[in-house]
Amino acid sequence: xxxxxxxxxxxxxHVVRNLDDRGLVLLYVDRxxxxxxxxxxxxxxxxxxxxxxxxxxxxxxxxxxxNPTSARRTRAMPDGAAxxxxxxxxxxxxxxxxxxxxxxxxxxxxxxxVAPEQGLVMPGMVIAAGDSxxxxxGAFGALGYGIGTSDIEHYLATSTVRYRRLKTMRVQLTGRxxxxxxxxxxxxxxxxxxxxxxxxxxxxxxxxxxVSDMSVESRIVMSIMIVEAGARGVVIAPDQKVLDYLxxxxxxxxxxxxxxxxxxxxxxxxxxxxxxxxxxxxxxxxAAPLVTWGTSPDQAIAVTDSVPDPVGGPDRKAAATxxxxxxxxxxxxxxxxxxxxxxxxxxxxxxxxxxxxDAAAIFRGRSVAAGVRAIVVPGSTQVRAQAEAxxxxxxxxxxxxxxxxxxxxxxxxxxxxxxxxxxxCASSTNRNFEGRQGPGARTHLMSPAMVAAAAVTGRITDVxxxxxxxxx
Amino acid sequence: MTxxxxxxxxxxxxxxxxxxxxxxxxxxxxxxxxxxxxGEGAFNLLRFSGGKPNPDFxxxxxxxxxxxxxxxxxxxxxxxxxxxxxxxxQQLGIRALIGTSFAGIFNDNCANNGLLTIALEAGVVVGLAxxxxxxxxxxxxxxxxxxxxxxxRGRRAIVFDIEPAxxxxxxxxxDFIASTLVFADDIRAxxxxxxxxxxxxx
Numbered sequence: 253x254x255x256x257x258x259x260x261x262x263x264x265x266h267v268v269r270n271l272d273d274r275g276l277v278l279l280y281v282d283r284x285x286x287x288x289x290x291x292x293x294x295x296x297x298x299x300x301x302x303x304x305x306x307x308x309x310x311x312x313x314x315x316x317x318x319n320p321t322s323a324r325r326t327r328a329m330p331d332g333a334a335x336x337x338x339x340x341x342x343x344x345x346x347x348x349x350x351x352x353x354x355x356x357x358x359x360x361x362x363x364x365x366v367a368p369e370q371g372l373v374m375p376g377m378v379i380a381a382g383d384s385x386x387x388x389x390g391a392f393g394a395l396g397y398g399i400g401t402s403d404i405e406h407y408l409a410t411s412t413v414r415y416r417r418l419k420t421m422r423v424q425l426t427g428r429x430x431x432x433x434x435x436x437x438x439x440x441x442x443x444x445x446x447x448x449x450x451x452x453x454x455x456x457x458x459x460x461x462x463v464s465d466m467s468v469e470s471r472i473v474m475s476i477m478i479v480e481a482g483a484r485g486v487v488i489a490p491d492q493k494v495l496d497y498l499x500x501x502x503x504x505x506x507x508x509x510x511x512x513x514x515x516x517x518x519x520x521x522x523x524x525x526x527x528x529x530x531x532x533x534x535x536x537x538x539a540a541p542l543v544t545w546g547t548s549p550d551q552a553i554a555v556t557d558s559v560p561d562p563v564g565g566p567d568r569k570a571a572a573t574x575x576x577x578x579x580x581x582x583x584x585x586x587x588x589x590x591x592x593x594x595x596x597x598x599x600x601x602x603x604x605x606x607x608x609x610d611a612a613a614i615f616r617g618r619s620v621a622a623g624v625r626a627i628v629v630p631g632s633t634q635v636r637a638q639a640e641a642x643x644x645x646x647x648x649x650x651x652x653x654x655x656x657x658x659x660x661x662x663x664x665x666x667x668x669x670x671x672x673x674x675x676x677c678a679s680s681t682n683r684n685f686e687g688r689q690g691p692g693a694r695t696h697l698m699s700p701a702m703v704a705a706a707a708v709t710g711r712i713t714d715v716x717x718x719x720x721x722x723x724x
Numbered sequence: 725m726t727x728x729x730x731x732x733x734x735x736x737x738x739x740x741x742x743x744x745x746x747x748x749x750x751x752x753x754x755x756x757x758x759x760x761x762x763g764e765g766a767f768n769l770l771r772f773s774g775g776k777p778n779p780d781f782x783x784x785x786x787x788x789x790x791x792x793x794x795x796x797x798x799x800x801x802x803x804x805x806x807x808x809x810x811x812x813x814q815q816l817g818i819r820a821l822i823g824t825s826f827a828g829i830f831n832d833n834c835a836n837n838g839l840l841t842i843a844l845e846a847g848v849v850v851g852l853a854x855x856x857x858x859x860x861x862x863x864x865x866x867x868x869x870x871x872x873x874x875x876x877r878g879r880r881a882i883v884f885d886i887e888p889a890x891x892x893x894x895x896x897x898x899d900f901i902a903s904t905l906v907f908a909d910d911i912r913a914x915x916x917x918x919x920x921x922x923x924x925x926x
Binding site: 265266268269271272274276278280282289290292293296301303306307309318331333334336337340374376377382383384398399400401402403405406409410411412414448449452453480482484505509510512513516548567568570571574664665666683685686687688691 | 739740741742744746747750751754755756757758759769797798799802803804805806807810825827828829830832833836837887888889900901904905907908910911914915918922923924925926
């Protein structure tokens with residue numbers, strides 16, 4: 253058989269049947285995670301057609317987008333519309349027999365944090381879910397990708413989706429990681445180079461020595477964020493680090509079954525002579541921490557640079573001009589001179605324990621600058637508990653940071669964590685779109701450590717000037 | 725979904741790159757459990773300012789208020805998986821989008837709901853946008869059977885490509901779930917083999 257990429261192998265292993273001769277297949281999907289805002293109309297569709305869920309055990313339902321993150325939250329939702337969504341969500345879980353973590357469940361959190369935490373994500377799986385950041389699962393050697401509500405309904409009714417095979421892109425990361433550079437900076441550098449549609453229509457495989465050296469959580473950051481270059485699926489070959497992460501998780505196989513699974517998983521990789529439709533190589537040795545200046549995730553510069561002049565064709569130039577106007581910035585302004593009002597650490601991109609350790613390393617012994625409001629929203633209730641056990645929560649609180657309950661929170665601001673018009677936020681999220689964190693709000697994307705540094709100085713800051721104990 | 729065969733109407737140019745789903749359907753319209761009210765939500769923060777229609781926004785301008793096609797820039801629909809964006813565009817009366825590239829999830833959502841997306845070479849899209857920017861020449865006819873876009877008062881036409889399966893689905897307004905359930909036995913057989921080979925997946 254011809255050499256195949258890992259992506260091709262995962263798809264081949266899940267084809268129920270071909271639907272045309274152009275790569276449209278009926279693809280079996282092993283798992284999904286459902287949230288309260290992209291699933292209601294799918295369940296309504298099932299109800300209207302009198303259909304059942306094909307395999308209720310393959311799904312998990314988690315409230316994450318609309319829930320408040322206040323310290324003393326209850327099951328009650330202060331917002332009536334959110335309450336109706338959550339009530340309907342719970343009703344659907346009950347009626348269709350699907351496992352459900354409500355907001356007071358100790359296993360609750362952001363779906364892309366919770367699913368790996370519970371051991372629901374395993375190498376070799378195909379996982380499609382109603383959130384664009386479902387590419388997270390690529391970090392485990394699973395094919396993860398996001399789908400819309402109609403496809404959720406299709407999946408629930410059939411355990412399959414209609415799927416068009418993608419082109420493949422390999423992103424090889426080489427060199428030596430400089431101190432202070434995180435996987436968030438690396439993936440932002442990739443996006444900046446290839447553009448906001450540079451991976452559109454591709455499944456991306458990350459590989460190379462930098463990826464091998466990275467923790468699983470750092471790989472998750474890249475797998476999630478490369479969606480901002482349009483990637484429609486992500487895979488990273490599983491290794492011993494993935495096994496170490498998964499072993500002993502609640503839903504991971506045990507005993508002899510674990511041994512068998514582990515052997516099978518470690519064999520999952522692209523063939524050495526497999527061909528990719530596109531190759532991108534990035535030597536990270538000279539890379540610097542990145543910050544976005546505009547309203548598209550590819551509008552980013554090194555923290556040592558200045559806000560650029562709009563460039564490109566007429567429409568791109570117009571978009572950049574509009575972005576500068578929205579962001580209230582002037583070309584030539586050193587990015588480090590820009591003051592912030594708000595610092596947000598959280599979201600499926602950067603809310604895991606390693607992210608909180610990075611941020612705490614900067615906050616330790618320092619305080620949030622006067623006039624800045626900083627909040628940390630852990631990715632799950634378990635991450636929150638671990639951060640408290642490790643003393644990270646105390647570091648945040650001592651520094652004047654608000655220590656919150658878990659949820660998506662200010663990443664898309666569907667709950668009550670919303671910026672006011674004109675407020676400028678250093679944010680560990682991955683979207684800086686107009687209005688994303690609130691109508692008129694201004695978002696600068698960066699790593700959690702960079703957000704912490706900005707919170708401490710009150711302006712965008714090169715974290716390398718305040719280093720101590722950052723992970724690679 | 726509503727079948728799409730031949731549709732004639734006004735096309736509005738909206739050529740900015742990377743128009744994301746947060747812009748197409750702002751978050752405050754995502755808290756429903758059904759599909760109602762999304763026409764008001766579509767482009768809401770661009771269409772209105774201070775509760776009044778924003779005169780700078782193309783769909784508020786003379787000649788474009790009843791547009792049923794948008795000629796759009798690259799990577800239209802990037803960002804969040806929110807099918808609400810597609811439902812909202814449809815409730816606004818939009819039947820087709822013509823552009824160079826559409827973001828993946830958004831494009832699939834369009835196909836699943838009968839909102840036609842047509843991808844063309846950048847130069848062709850720019851040319852079409854320039855014509856429909858002239859209010860006296862903004863009528864377009866899309867004929868899906870013939871795979872043509874007629875424009876410039878019927879004087880010019882573009883031929884477009886569409887995958888046969890997608891074309892048939894648009895022409896017939898097919899229910900994909902019903903089509904897939906025809907293969908229920910295949911799914912069951914696959915599932916049994918898959919679980920034997922991967923017994924740790926439960």
